[in-house]
Amino acid sequence: MEHALLLQNVSKTYEKFQLDNINLELPKGCIMGFVGENGAGKSTTIKLIMDLIKRDSGEIQILGQDNKGDISQLKEHIGVVMDECCFPENMNWRHIKQVMKRLYKTWDEQKFCSLMEKFSLEEKKIVKEYSRGMKMKLSIAAALSHDSKLLILDEATSGLDPVVRDEILELFLEFIQDEEHSIFMSTHIISDLERISDYIACIHKGRLVFVEQKDELLSKYGILKCGEEDFSKIDKSIVKGVKRNSFGIEALVEKRKVHGNHVIDAASIEEIMLYFIKESKI
Numbered sequence: 001m002e003h004a005l006l007l008q009n010v011s012k013t014y015e016k017f018q019l020d021n022i023n024l025e026l027p028k029g030c031i032m033g034f035v036g037e038n039g040a041g042k043s044t045t046i047k048l049i050m051d052l053i054k055r056d057s058g059e060i061q062i063l064g065q066d067n068k069g070d071i072s073q074l075k076e077h078i079g080v081v082m083d084e085c086c087f088p089e090n091m092n093w094r095h096i097k098q099v100m101k102r103l104y105k106t107w108d109e110q111k112f113c114s115l116m117e118k119f120s121l122e123e124k125k126i127v128k129e130y131s132r133g134m135k136m137k138l139s140i141a142a143a144l145s146h147d148s149k150l151l152i153l154d155e156a157t158s159g160l161d162p163v164v165r166d167e168i169l170e171l172f173l174e175f176i177q178d179e180e181h182s183i184f185m186s187t188h189i190i191s192d193l194e195r196i197s198d199y200i201a202c203i204h205k206g207r208l209v210f211v212e213q214k215d216e217l218l219s220k221y222g223i224l225k226c227g228e229e230d231f232s233k234i235d236k237s238i239v240k241g242v243k244r245n246s247f248g249i250e251a252l253v254e255k256r257k258v259h260g261n262h263v264i265d266a267a268s269i270e271e272i273m274l275y276f277i278k279e280s281k282i
Ligand SMILES: Nc1ncnc2c1ncn2[C@@H]1O[C@H](COP(=O)(O)OP(=O)(O)OP(=O)(O)O)[C@@H](O)[C@H]1O
Pocket: 014, 015, 016, 017, 036, 037, 038, 039, 040, 041, 042, 043, 044, 045
């Protein structure tokens, strides 16, 4: 299987934080959602992918090419949207269009203009006068208006209202329709990922806690509800997180491995993530 993005044993240490041995593989034609609590290491990972900061160890390949060295050709095929807008504050989108035309050989002016219209961004307004949502729309439109084969998005949909988010998720789904286009996106909006992603990677305190196909996550895990006595008989290696309350125990378990008659409810992606990173293990 060809991959759009490959991280092998990637590590980075700051004084008070360590990104520890990250392994990720995003197959071409797929969307991978990257989730985790504030400060878990999502932006750091994305900056390492973009080679904006130096990794201490490991390998990173984008579209089959090492992300270090001469990546001028590769940049044509990567669309990046970071959580901060990186266009000059005193430009309107007409100016930005001219700049992008010079930066990308594959710049598609018509596509950009039609997205500006679709997103209702006024021609004369300068970036300084944009709301956060408007800045995000502008950045997403620019990333989609050259020959991007991989979109890398860091919290790109977080400032957008539900209607615009819905439109953008549709654009993302259109974008990956052929096997050549892929998306790696970090977000706190798990419902967006439930809707569009093929894979979910979850990071906690600098370590990956799972990377799985979304459908496999949903079919693999369930929430077991029982009392202490029944729970004591459950193999703890299949338990990923436990919550205790006055009614008994709720535990995220690998449901195919539970034997006997038990109540096991479906778990959402958000619940799976929370049990993995927040709840106790025993
Ligand atoms: N340049 C830096 N120097 C030292 N520490 C840093 C630096 N950049 C980030 N960190 C630390 O790395 C950790 C991970 O930060 P990062 O921005 O990757 O988290 P995140 O998962 O993107 O969080 P959020 O969801 O809040 O955006 C944090 O503890 C942060 O303080």
